[in-house]
Amino acid sequence: MMGLLVLGLLIWVGAHIFKRVAPEQRAAMGDKGKGVVAVALFISLGLMIWGYGGVEFIPVWYPPAFMVHINNLLMLVALFVFGMSATTGRLRGKMRHPQLTAVKIWAVAHLLVNGDLASIILFGGMLAWAVLEVILINKAEPVWDRPQPGEAKKDVLLVVITLVMYAAISAIHVGLGVWPFPG
Structure with missing residues (x-):
């Protein structure tokens, strides 16, 4: 479960900073890119919540x-x-x-x-x-x-x-x- 938490966190960070570290690639995706980023953020939230909720204390x-x-x-x-x-x-x-x-x-x-x-x-x-x-x-x-x-x-x-x-x-x-x- 810790792996899911960490994976979710990494996807969250990657999806958010993608526009800053690769602006040309993000711009090339156009409006479709917003949907891709939104899906990545949704998945990252799910992974973080699921991982955090199930991890050993x-x-x-x-x-x-x-x-x-x-x-x-x-x-x-x-x-x-x-x-x-x-x-x-x-x-x-x-x-x-x-x-x-x-x-x-x-x-x-x-x-x-x-x-x-x-x-x-x-x-x-x-x-x-x-x-x-x-x-x-x-x-x-x-x-x-x-x-x-x-x-x-x-x-x-x-x-x-x-x-x-x-x-x-x-x-x-x-x-x-x-x-x-x-x-």
Whole structure:
């Protein structure tokens, strides 16, 4: 199962950086290439979920219980930052790579509360991918055309959506048997 997790992670990284490391080949694929990349990403997610869910638990370190509180706070921040990529409010354009920054926050949050080998591979691998992706994007496109900010009320909507998404993701974790709140 560890092999499936690693394979899924490698496909995820490869599919995402393909456009950056082989732009001519990706461009030659045209619109059909988007479908190929989407299928690769779908397969990679399935492999990572299946592999992570079935892998033997191999403890590497034992996170202290208080880390759950830090994880939960970081997850709220990650969801908010991720949402900044779609906002049309005042926060629009405050951050160049909000989705990738959110992945970094998400990965660090999960590394703080999961000390097993599979978690270190999955969340550490996603963290490394997000860092690499930002480097590759900034190298390929060094100039960023910052979008103009919009209305402040859209930022309020972002907060509401963040809280709803946090509740939904927490419910999914509970449904999977992972209680995300300290008792």
